[in-house]
Amino acid sequence: MATFSDQQLVAAAIAASQHAYIPYSRYAVGAALLASDGTLYTGCNVESASFSPTICAERTALVKAVSEGQREFTAVAVATRDAGSPCGVCRQLLYEFSPSLTVILTDLDGNIHLTTMLDELLPHGFGPVNMKE
Numbered sequence: 001m002a003t004f005s006d007q008q009l010v011a012a013a014i015a016a017s018q019h020a021y022i023p024y025s026r027y028a029v030g031a032a033l034l035a036s037d038g039t040l041y042t043g044c045n046v047e048s049a050s051f052s053p054t055i056c057a058e059r060t061a062l063v064k065a066v067s068e069g070q071r072e073f074t075a076v077a078v079a080t081r082d083a084g085s086p087c088g089v090c091r092q093l094l095y096e097f098s099p100s101l102t103v104i105l106t107d108l109d110g111n112i113h114l115t116t117m118l119d120e121l122l123p124h125g126f127g128p129v130n131m132k133e
């Protein structure tokens with residue numbers, strides 16, 4: 001199984017941010033999401049002229065992974081110019097699969113500003129367990 005260091009995840013997230021399609025915000029985001037089997041998925045934000053179809057980098061990576069059969073993740077690195085934190089929608093969709101995911105927030109120079117867990121970013125989250133009868 002491939003293993004990735006935090007710095008390798010950070011490098012992959014920064015590389016992904018270079019593909020961001022951001023004509024409106026100019027705010028590039030890259031994400032590198034590590035599945036439990038060691039496969040790495042990357043994503044960037046993709047914006048739309050009508051704004052609401054815009055998808056964040058984290059969800060791009062997650063949807064790529066889930067659509068290839070992945071269901072469990074161990075870590076995600078997110079790269080932005082200011083080491084910004086995942087939005088609420090991304091937190092919620094990541095929580096669906098891996099509430100205790102490690103979240104690494106980095107700037108585009110590779111400086112890690114915060115390493116935390118998804119359930120710290122989304123405490124008392126609503127998830128699949130709530131949907132069990």
Ligand code: THU
Nearest residue numbers: 025027029045056057086087090
């Ligand atoms: N964005 C992300 O890609 N991830 C987040 O978690 C926060 C926001 C994107 C969406 C939009 O393209 C740009 O950043 C500005 O909001």
